[in-house]
Amino acid sequence: MPGQIATADSLMTGSTFFRNAVEIWALMELTESTSGLDLVVCACGEQEYTARDAIDAAIFRGELDVKWKEFLHQVAAESRADELDLEADQSAISSAAEAFRYEYDLITAEETEAWLANRGLTLDDFADYLTREYYASTLQEEIIPDEIEYHAAEAELRQSFLAQLILSGELDRMTNDLIVRLAARCAGKELPPDAIVAEKQKFLHRNGLKSAQLADWLEQLKRDSNWLDEMLAMEIAYRKHCETLLVPEARQRELLALRLPLTRFETEVIEVESLDAAREALFCVREDGMSMEEVATE
Known part of the structure; x- marks a missing residue:
């Protein structure tokens, strides 16, 4: 729905699947995972979902391409920069590393290394990420990257991209998008076949595909039609929950609850030497209609 945004909190609050969704978040933090695309990012019931699942879901929604092009x-x-024999400003990179550690409350180098290892990354991955960020923001010339499709990229390049997603926080956002759809799907009812068909048409249009191209598209992802049907069902369930929650009545209730926090007012203060001076200033404002600024300059 245009102009309406559903967050994980708004989707889960007051719903029957809130407890399950909380368990998903807890597992995402505590599960020890292997490296690469097999990194477990969340779980729903007994089903675990990996970084690959979160990324492929983003591809399904048409949201990965922008991030992939930024990475390239x-x-x-x-x-x-290597061709020009440029040297990175190590102080700038060190400052970026400190800012990253501060953001994630990583006090020591050991804590940083453990944080990275838990996500299948190394200090070299971290350094490479910071270096890419540095050159992309400081190189003063037009850069034309190679046109490489994500599914056609070499494994090493895709692994670097995964590190980029993790360290930039994008994988967390993709995981959150997957979680809210999983929660909606678990709480929803079975969908009629015609709903799946209609959603598939939206998917084909969104990705610029024809029905005859769908099998090749799935083959590139190494997915099958069952996976696609589940993605379609999750999208339908998520949209239905959004439509249920994001109605005028719900917005009005939320605004009423936030009336005081959203209230803003300005005050003007004049410092005077005595009570008599304060009374005179008050009289000028109330009776003569003078502004506080005018009274202050008298």
Whole structure:
């Protein structure tokens, strides 16, 4: 629905699947995972979902392409810097590393290394990420990256992209998007076949595909029609929950509850030497209609 945003909190609050969704978040924090795309990012019931699942779901929604192109631009910027024999400003990179550690409350180097290892990353991955970010933001010339499709990229490049998603926080956002759809799907009822068919048409239009191209598209992802049907069902369930929650009555209730926090007012203060002076200033404002600024300059 245009102009309406459903967050994980708004989707889950007051719903029958709130407890399950909380368990998903807890598992995402506590599950020890392997490296690469097999990194477990969340679980729903006994089903675990990996980084690959979150990324493929983003591809399904048409949301990965922008991030992939940004990553290729950074890779090209770093490559160009190497060609020019440029040296990175180590103080700038160190400052970026400190800002990252501060954001995630990583006090010591050991804590940072453990945080990375728990996500299948190394200190070299961290350094490479910061270096790419540095050159992409400082190289003063037009960069034209190679046109490489995500599914056609080499494994090493895709692994670097995964590190980029993790360290930039994008994988967390993709996981959150997957979680709210899983929660909606678990709480929803079975969908009629015609609803799946209609959603599939939206998917084909969104991705610029024809029905005859669908099998090849799934093959590129190494997915099957059952996976696609589940993605379609999750999207339908999520939209239905959004439509249920994001109605005028719900918005009005939320605004009423936030009336005091959203209230803003301005005050003007004049400091005077005595009570008599204060009374005179008050008289000028009330009776003569003078502004506080005018009274202050008298």
